[in-house]
Amino acid sequence: MPQTNSYPIRCPKCGSQQDELLYDSIDVGKEPDLRRQLLENKLNAVTCNECGHQFRIDKNLLYHDSRAGWMIYMNPTSVEKYDEAESEFRQVLDDLRSVMPSDQKMPEVDLVLSRIELVERIFVREAGFHPKVIEYVKYLIYTQNLDQFLPEDKALLLNGQECNEEQLCFVVQDVNTHKLETLMHYKREAYDSLLELLQQDGELSLANQLFPGPYVSARAYLMQEDI
Numbered sequence: 001m002p003q004t005n006s007y008p009i010r011c012p013k014c015g016s017q018q019d020e021l022l023y024d025s026i027d028v029g030k031e032p033d034l035r036r037q038l039l040e041n042k043l044n045a046v047t048c049n050e051c052g053h054q055f056r057i058d059k060n061l062l063y064h065d066s067r068a069g070w071m072i073y074m075n076p077t078s079v080e081k082y083d084e085a086e087s088e089f090r091q092v093l094d095d096l097r098s099v100m101p102s103d104q105k106m107p108e109v110d111l112v113l114s115r116i117e118l119v120e121r122i123f124v125r126e127a128g129f130h131p132k133v134i135e136y137v138k139y140l141i142y143t144q145n146l147d148q149f150l151p152e153d154k155a156l157l158l159n160g161q162e163c164n165e166e167q168l169c170f171v172v173q174d175v176n177t178h179k180l181e182t183l184m185h186y187k188r189e190a191y192d193s194l195l196e197l198l199q200q201d202g203e204l205s206l207a208n209q210l211f212p213g214p215y216v217s218a219r220a221y222l223m224q225e226d227i
């Protein structure tokens, strides 16, 4: 069952207020249409009763794929408020554990801080990639291309459709204009070796040392390093 709640919403255009049912969590394993709505920007979309203005509410959302067995929790916030987001995430995990049957294994839950990250992480998970290894690859791409772009200005997003057995494909996105720019490729073979290292070395692997979690982001890591 998807979970919705009523929220007071103010129209950003005319300022009038109305109550709106918004999703707090969705299970796309049971209701695949909610995945489509999310990807098409139609989930938690609101039309103002007064002026007809349409807008989207980016609020906390638990995305659950019960067939695949993973979850992603989105808490739209800035990296500056990360500590709050992390403690709220821990609370969500505790709540999930308390309702899980004791014989059932807790699914993996990722934390993301924006809708763009949520959509990308859905593709990463659906393609069967390991989020930490993908972010580690991004870290390598950033550090090898600092003369071309900086993590402050550009986000790297996995382009799932262009990935194949030979290579992974990332697209460089301008953070301010949201424009998609260059494509960057990375050898699939190299990804596989990094994944093997992560599994072999566990906590000692570089990917785990850079990203102890729960928020795993090469861009955020590199920006923090600058401060």
Ligand SMILES: [Zn+2]
Binding pocket: 011, 012, 013, 014, 015, 016, 048, 049, 050, 051, 052, 053
């Ligand atoms: Zn309005």
